[in-house]
Amino acid sequence: MSVAEKIYNILSIRQLLYVLLIIMVLIPLLHPFGIPISISSRVREVYKYIENLPDNPKVLIEIYYEPAAATELEPAVGAILRHLVAKNPKIVFVSLIATGPIMFERLKSYVPDVFEKLKYGEDYVYLGFLTGGETACASLARGIKEYVVRDNYGRPTADMPIFKYANKAEDFDLVIIASSGTDVFEWYVRQWFTPYHVPLLFVALSVIAPSIEPFVAAGQAIGMIVGQRGAAEYELLIGKPGSALAAMDAQSFAHGLVIAFIILGNVFYWIIRLQRKEIPGR
């Protein structure tokens, strides 16, 4: 066995990659290096859109993710909320997924500074988990107060002042959909954008982004914040670094390791191939 083959075999040991991956993630988390990041045009456009919203914007935020996706999506939603709160918004939170209520409580503890500034029932409300998927999404557009009689905590929505300003789809300036899946983006495109032309903003996982790209390209959404990187860029733009920015070094190191393995794997693969070709020629 040649040296190249030996190295290739060592690189192919899965456990080696796993251990190195853990090390590469842990080191920057324990000792951040602060590698600079650029801000993409995509995130800058979203920032500008929110910056240009009128005062007291009416916003609906869909919390549609599980705990596994929270580390990628929560920082993005948190950063957008920190940006929005300066405009004294009226925010209606809702979840069309069963894990939504727990994720909402987590979000509240992630950005306590935001919720301290907002008064429940007047500036924001959480409707809780609604069953029915797209039908629930369609019902919300037609009148939230009429559809959801009690909020997540069992309080009647009929007397809540927020619904004087933000009840039907036409009242809203923006809908933000933070989702770990694909379907919910399409629901809002079909039930909120197409009939009522309510601007949509997508907050998606990196792995989901390609499948919703056509909606953004077609102008059915004003833009999207993708993954931890997008969240980190938004945190930079608002000048409030959060967990996404803190985790960027770890993500970079992990990606760097995988790239190094891919390149080295290819180099030794080709060395071996060339060596084997030489053998029959001898």
Add this chain to the structure above:
Amino acid sequence: MSVVARRYGPQAVILLMMLFLLVTYFFVMPEEVMGFEANVIKWGSIAAGFAMMVGAIDILRYHIAFLVRRTPGQWLYSLVLIVALLLTAATGTIGVVTGVGTTYEPFAWLYNNIYVPADATIYSILVFYIASASFRAFRVRNAPALLLLIVGLIVMLGNTSLGYVIWPGFTPLSVWLNKNIVAAAFRPIIIGAGLGIIITGLRTILGRELYRRE
């Protein structure tokens, strides 16, 4: 109930509802009609809620059978599932009744200490599989594989701060690839799925989709 009513009744209801919702989605109708349409959609959500309940009962029935029969290698897991399901449902209901919702401590404890770490762990494990799979999948065996590798590396580097340090152009290039190449690739998939939905709808309207139990 007559055979005709049993056979064609549900189909007629589905047909009428579909046509009604189709017309109200595309055309502006009088207020009374739109009010009725909003109610029909609400019924859909209520039915979905009951469907979830039916699902939970069905899961319970399925696993209780394993428990009663003491099926080897299964009954213990069924017991865990039943206890977890009942406990979560009970604490969740108490939370709703007492008006604290999901912040009810026992419910939140179950969720935050069992479901959240388990879910996060399962998702995190994927990272190792993806890393290992990337090492094998990005092997340059021919020209298309080389193209895949180059594009993959640009997108990976464009998503990290490391890419910016190496060359600041990685991020704009990655965004350009996503906005143009990826969007173009996904567009036909979405259009195809949309056409599939239209065909399924038409088949249902024409009575070619059999949802009923004969």
